[in-house]
Amino acid sequence: MRYMTKSERFFNEEEMLRIKETTRSVELQTIGEVAVMVVDSSDRYIEAELTGAIIFGSLFSLIITTILFSSSMWVYIPLSFILFFLLWFIFYAIPVLKTPFISFKRKEQEVMERAIRAFYEKGLYRTRKNTGVLFFLSLLEHKVWVLADKGIYEKIDQET
Template identity: 55%
Template sequence: MGLSRAEQFFTKEERERIQQTTKDVECCTIGEVVVMVVDRSDDYLDGEVIGSVVLGSLLSLIISALFLHSSLWFFVPLAFLLFFPFRLILRKYHPLRTAFLSARRRERAVRHRAIRAFHEKGLTRTKERTGVLFFISILEHKVWVLADKGIHEKIGQDTLNKFAAQVSKGIADGRACDALCDAIKEAGQLLATHFPIRPDDTDELPNGLMIE
């Protein structure tokens, strides 16, 4: 079985660079930075159903118009029958599913998946509530940056959104690793200002790239 898109998104050297950047940042702050990459944030079963209905109906309409005298008696059962092969096709190709869904639906899916990952990966369980998650969802071309309560009160979501936009632009420009490392460093500078390192600090979360 081949590697997933998330596993191939960064090279081995880039993963090591991201890990080292995270380590360097955490040497100056009690904050915990985690980077996670996923293939997609949702299975989009609604897109599969909607797409199958639309494509099945469209092809049925064309066939009925060209060969069956636009008969409704043929159009309806044919559209029903065509629904199933199109659903099999859409089940295999996730990008096609999202084409039938709104940008708002995709963005909401990424936000919910990022929030879920934030909880599942333990970012809410740091001692000082200072976890930061850089979340990249490949299918949707979306990046979310989330922070726990301690950091959020000092930095705010607007600043986190700027980091997300910075990484998104880097991905679009073909320099994902550079953009991500730069954003981590900039976030680290803010963390070091508001949450400087202490003698009793421990590394509570993994520094390596998380992939699902």
């Protein structure tokens, strides 16, 4: 059995079926072509992993060295490196831990870029009458982006 990502487990089978049926129904009743995409995160945010590992690795090393080794620099430096790599792996393996190290603006930018990339990767810009719509959910960032092609914008009032 393979590991299922958080995005693959986000909706249960019944919810997935309802989404597919609703999408199909909307496509039959309108000229829009709809796609839904759920991703675990829009970016790896490696700088957040590194920042967290450096801060906590140094802090834990300082505490351990001060308590157990009388503040020996010979223990602090190697212990900092060991804890850095251990914590880097932990931040990589548990993405929610890195969220405090990611700015709101950075999250917004990454989700927007990932949604736009998905819009083009799924070919929603090549639909008949330019009526593609993408509902993009990025779980780590708790963000939803809705992108529509120019054919949709021509049909709706811009104030709504």
